[in-house]
Amino acid sequence: MVEEREKSGRAVKSLKIGGKEGKMMLEAVLFDMDGVLIDSEPWHLEANRELCAELGFKLRMEEYANFIGKSSSEKWTYFKTKYDLGPTVPELVERENRKNIQMIPDNGEGLIKGVLPLLQTLQERGVGCGVASSSPLAYIEAVLEKYKLYPFFQAVVSGENMAKGKPAPDIFLHTAKLLGAHPEHCVVIEDSEHGVQAAKAGRMKCIGFKNKNSGEQDLSPADLIVDSLEAISFHSLESLLYC
Structure with missing residues (x-):
């Protein structure tokens, strides 16, 4: 059960994760925030x-x-x-x-297309979700409050308090730990080269999201690259664990 609170992030609600022994279960999906959840x-x-x-x-x-x-x-x-x-x-x-x-819009503009349906699907399936962002925690919390995304996440972590930032895997490993998930059973969604490198260094599967506003990012180490979050289904997330 997750109930940890600390400076580097916070677990927002309790969550128990687990599947049948011997089967590769999708335990958690970890989201970068800027450029993945919001087009900031x-x-x-x-x-x-x-x-x-x-x-x-x-x-x-x-x-x-x-x-x-x-x-x-x-x-x-x-x-x-x-x-x-x-x-x-x-x-x-x-x-x-x-x-x-x-600069956070008051009208809700800027939410990446496909984010809400994906989060709703993961919530319905009982898959843990975490935010792992390099941004300061106060800004992360302001964004999640403004866009009403908090109910979808069980852990929120800022890289500002990590000993090593991306491309080191620390932030993803810590977020997975808060969720009670094994790294090999996690999928990370990232839009930056440094984020993809961090996910792979943490032994996690990674989806690279090609956001045109994120500049020229080398996402080639990712296990899957998409142009839209609408292309990500629960099946495609689960399938990555067997790649």
Whole structure:
């Protein structure tokens, strides 16, 4: 049973997972958030452009793209060093976080097509679901509240408190642990190169989602690549475990 609460994330409800011994059961599906649950990369880019302008430099797209899927701390550590910025890294992360939260649409726009039917199917089937995002926890929670997605997730984890961020597998392994799921019985859905690498490093099956707003991402290590979440069925998720 999952009832753990901690800084790196939280289990939202209790869940018991298990299947018949000897059969490969789908125990959990782990979702990245930005670019997978919500099409947030455009407003993230705008928030970063605004903040960089306030700090006195112009954001270069090729540099920004390198940090898609990674934590804000890693990104601002890089920019602070390169541009000799005055604020501390935590202060920079907080300023970006405030801008991102302010930019969440009030009308519910931005939810990735196919997300709700997929989450509803997994809920009906009793499959554990977790959010494993590199974003700060306050922002993750704001998004899940705004889009009313909390009821679908039993674990919510932020990479900001992980010892190693994506492409290290720590965040996915921790989320699986919160759900009581074995890594080999988990499927990760990711839109970034670093996220796919993290899932595979954690011995999990991975679906790469080609989101045009996530930039040029090498998703080739994924076990399955899709252009739409509508292409993902319960059967296709289960089938990945036997690949």
